[in-house]
Every structure is written in C-alpha cells, then in structure tokens.
Amino acid sequence: MSALNKVRCGALIMSVYLSFSANTFAADPAEGRILATQCKTCHGIDGIAKIPIAPNLAGESQIYLEKQLKAFRSGKRENEMMSVVTKNLTDQQISDLAAWYESISVTVSIPE
Numbered sequence: 001m002s003a004l005n006k007v008r009c010g011a012l013i014m015s016v017y018l019s020f021s022a023n024t025f026a027a028d029p030a031e032g033r034i035l036a037t038q039c040k041t042c043h044g045i046d047g048i049a050k051i052p053i054a055p056n057l058a059g060e061s062q063i064y065l066e067k068q069l070k071a072f073r074s075g076k077r078e079n080e081m082m083s084v085v086t087k088n089l090t091d092q093q094i095s096d097l098a099a100w101y102e103s104i105s106v107t108v109s110i111p112e
Contacts, residue, residue: 026092027062032100035093038085047104059106065098 036045039057044050047058057065071077073086073094089097 027095027099029096029099029103031093032096032098032103035089035097036100039097042081043101047101047106057101058104060101062095062098062102065101066094069094069097 033045036043039045040050042049042051042054043057047056047060049056068077069086069089070091072079072082073089075083086094
C-alpha cells in the first residue's frame, strides 16, 4: 500500500471513529432514565429484569443496546412487546436509553 493510500485509509478510519464517537457522546443517561420508566415493568429501572423472559440490561454495552433497539424498531428483530415499545422511539431516545442502562454499575459476588 502506498504512503498516500495509507494516509487516506487512516483519515477515513479517523472520520468514521469521530462521527461514531460524537453520536455516542451525545447520549444523555439522565434522559434515558426518564424514558426507562416505560421499560421498568420488564427490565426494571435498575436494569435487572423483573420477569423471567426479559434480559437484564444493567451494564450492557450502549452500542449493543442501540443496535438491538433499532433492530426491534425496524422490524429486523421481532418481539410482540418490544416492537410496539420501540416503534416511535427516535435515534436520540434510543441512544439515551442505551446510555442509561450502560451507566448502571453491576457487581458480582462469587459464593464461597
């Protein structure tokens, strides 16, 4: 690869990284906490599932949560409840929700 192509490739990678990072930093966990009140019946406001079929969301990656919420919203992923809940969420609301659940700290204790 020529030096010029390496520079172009590096510039492309950096611009993708910066645009992704800007979107990630724009998320507001405090707003996400407010939005999470509609999620608390199944996932809990603390991200610990309240029903057996719902996954725990506390401490989960913001990137992963955004991807899954957008998949439910678009219909790529289907679930009777999640498809209804996500259909009217904006990208910003999804980012805020994901940031809220990611911000929750989870600790684990191993039994002795």
